[in-house]
Amino acid sequence: MSLILSIKPEEMRERFLALKNARDVAAFLEVKYSDLTYHLYKSTSYQKYTTFTIPKRAGGQREIKAPISSIKILQRKLNIVLQQVYKHKEPVHSYIYKHNVISNARRHVNRRWVLNVDLTNFFPTISFQRIRGMFISKPYLLGEGAATVLAQLCCCDGVLPQGAPTSPIISNMICSKLDSEIGRLAQRYKCLYTRYADDLTFSTNEYVFPESLAKKENGGRVVIGDELTRVINANWFVINDNKIRLRAYDAHQEATGLTVNEKVNVRRRYVKQIRAMLHSWERNGLEQAQTDYIQQHLIRKHRNPRKPLPEFKAVLHGKLAFLKQVIGENSPIYIRYFNQF
Secondary structure (H helix, E strand, O other): OOOOOOOOHHHHHHHHHOOOOHHHHHHHOOOOHHHHHHHHHHOOHHHHEEEEEEEOOOOOEEEEEEEOHHHHHHHHHHHHHHHHHOOOOOOEOOOOOOOOHHHHHHOOOOOOEEEEEEEOOHHHHOEHHHHHHHHHOOOOOOOHHHHHHHHHHHOEOOEOOOOOOOHHHHHHHHOHHHHHHHHHHHHHOOOEEEEEOOEEEEEEOOOOOOOOOEEEOOOOOEEEOHHHHHHHHHOOOOEOHHHOEEEEOOOOOEEOOEEOOOOOEOOHHHHHHHHHHHHHHHHHOHHHHHHHHHHHHHOOOOOOOOOOOOOHHHHHHHHHHHHHHHHOOOOHHHHHHHHHO
16 A cells, blocks of 8 residues: 555645545545455454553653554555644644744743643543544534544544554644634733643743632642633543643743743753763763663663664764754754764
């Protein structure tokens, strides 16, 4: 099955919006109708996905369902189309060209208050019914047959699987209404709102943070305000009460894992990791550094068993590239460690 679609990018949106039934979808994705139905309805989840877990940064495990075989190819082709179809809202910084955690963090630099809110079980919360309903409704208005097949293609066991090529863009499409409603709410209270996947960030220069969005109770516990809670719950998402932070300018403020008090910066721990990896390489040689890295960092983690172990040098180069993106190529810290690399 080919990964290449013959449709020109400028024609994809119009062709997509004209889909009415399952046969239209098969023709659009340039696959035999019989092959499409076989992969969707005859193959088991075990045949279509490999399942593993990875540790969450804040503790616990995150389940990843990575597609394999023909389902992965079909999802990749559909993802190319959806990238042309989806028109992102201004607050969105996840899974969009030239948008990332850095562009998200830059929106909240040097603010009096920064609020971080996390949504619980973000991808599994997005069900087959929600995706099908989205395709049937405005602005897509697809035929029910086409919407059903597309939703089934994007789901595993009735929910959006974290690890599939289509899941990021589908999550953004599902959150379109949420982003509009929260954006208007934030603007009403003179706050700036951005979203990176399940990570919502609000900031303001007001002297008092609006209690309709969040407030600190006695003892320092932060609770989300009634108005913001209603909007999130009305869009079928749930707030993670254990990952709410409201920080003033005189405390450590973050947005999508980056410091934003005076400028966008990485955490000190990130720089320490780079320094330790360079030291290990210099002291023990590259081969031993690779062995130590695998033993210390990767053996403890669950990872896709189908993928090869990463190379120490490539991992370190990637960390340096991200550091350069965040603090700039002229930063003395970056220059020092890059020269050492």
